[in-house]
Amino acid sequence: MTSGPMLAALPDGTSRALAAAVAARLIANVERVVHGRRPAVELVAAGLLAGGHVLVQDVPGSGKTTLARAFARSVGGSFRRIQGTADLLPGDITGSAMWDPDQHSFVFVPGPVFANVLLVDELNRATPRAQSALLEALDEGAVTVDGVRHVLPEPFFVVATQNPTDQYGTYPLPEGQLDRFSVALTLGENDLATERQVVREQLLRPTVDDLQPVVSPYDLRWVQDEVRRTHVADGVLDFALNVVRATRRHPAVRIGASSRAALSLVRCAQARTLVYDREFVVPDDVKVLAPYVLGHRLVLQRGAQGPRGAGFDALGAGSAVVAEVLASVPVPVRG
Numbered sequence: 001m002t003s004g005p006m007l008a009a010l011p012d013g014t015s016r017a018l019a020a021a022v023a024a025r026l027i028a029n030v031e032r033v034v035h036g037r038r039p040a041v042e043l044v045a046a047g048l049l050a051g052g053h054v055l056v057q058d059v060p061g062s063g064k065t066t067l068a069r070a071f072a073r074s075v076g077g078s079f080r081r082i083q084g085t086a087d088l089l090p091g092d093i094t095g096s097a098m099w100d101p102d103q104h105s106f107v108f109v110p111g112p113v114f115a116n117v118l119l120v121d122e123l124n125r126a127t128p129r130a131q132s133a134l135l136e137a138l139d140e141g142a143v144t145v146d147g148v149r150h151v152l153p154e155p156f157f158v159v160a161t162q163n164p165t166d167q168y169g170t171y172p173l174p175e176g177q178l179d180r181f182s183v184a185l186t187l188g189e190n191d192l193a194t195e196r197q198v199v200r201e202q203l204l205r206p207t208v209d210d211l212q213p214v215v216s217p218y219d220l221r222w223v224q225d226e227v228r229r230t231h232v233a234d235g236v237l238d239f240a241l242n243v244v245r246a247t248r249r250h251p252a253v254r255i256g257a258s259s260r261a262a263l264s265l266v267r268c269a270q271a272r273t274l275v276y277d278r279e280f281v282v283p284d285d286v287k288v289l290a291p292y293v294l295g296h297r298l299v300l301q302r303g304a305q306g307p308r309g310a311g312f313d314a315l316g317a318g319s320a321v322v323a324e325v326l327a328s329v330p331v332p333v334r335g
Helices: 004-008 014-030 038-049 064-074 090-094 128-140 192-204 217-228 234-247 259-275 283-297 317-328
Strands: 054-057 079-083 095-100 105-110 117-121 142-145 148-151 157-162 183-185 253-255
Touching: 014 038, 014 064, 014 217, 014 259, 038 054, 038 064, 038 157, 038 183, 038 217, 038 259, 038 283, 054 064, 064 079, 064 117, 064 157, 090 095, 090 128, 090 142, 095 142, 105 148, 128 142, 128 157, 183 283, 217 259, 234 259, 234 283, 234 317, 259 283, 283 317
Parallel strands: 054 157, 054 183, 079 117, 117 157
Antiparallel strands: 095 105, 142 148
8 A cells, every 4th residue: 555655745636536545445345344334334434534433332242343343453553452341440451550570660561552443342331430541542642650641552543332321231431431432323223134144154254354454554644634634614614513502502402512522523524525535525424424423422401312212312312412403503505
């Protein structure tokens, strides 16, 4: 694959086309093993290319981990996995200082968070204390241990999965933690033909293990920079901000989407233009992404329920609120 500096030196328009080709190759590679999930694959790709993090929540066995591992294996570089359990400690995530008898001092031993791609499986089975160890990493790309700040590798991408919060042994993610995820989605149920294909392939072997990287961390970082150069017209930017601000006034919402949510929405919209090989953001990018970027961040009034019950409030009732907001905010006729 062409290296980042060479891409950056290409004539206008050529680098953009190559970046779009990288996005297409990434999605195609994931779809080799993740069948019937094109919208979900595009959402995760948008989160990754926007430089954010993604939360996938659904019932056990729905393919959350397969989707996460497929993206992890498609990106070269270091990959680590953390399994959320009740006995997981913050040091098991960030790393800790260990005594080195040769140096007669404590030496920092990095934890699994020091990776280009980190999969946190069943995040909400970890206790709030362990969950909090990820806050600084998700927001700042660094961790502080014993008063010393350690910068994480770039790019740094977290894809986490969680089970419904009404299931046994789960600890609901606090609002501050949810707000660190750019995109949150559920997978839903496959149709019969797709489910048959998945089961048939899995009878032979876990096909995700066959995936090879299609983009290096260096080139991924360059593509993320290309995403941020995507043109956003004032009218489209105002439309995104009006949607975010309208969530704060909705009667079913106690606390609406934050300014961080507005930034995530625009950045993910920029990334979606690359997935669809366009050079500028259009209002439809904002409309398609808003339920997945904003829904999990809303704090609803008591009694609000998602379509599957309390465990899916963030993506059920929250997304429904965003859909109502989108119907009420005027769409700009011109960018």
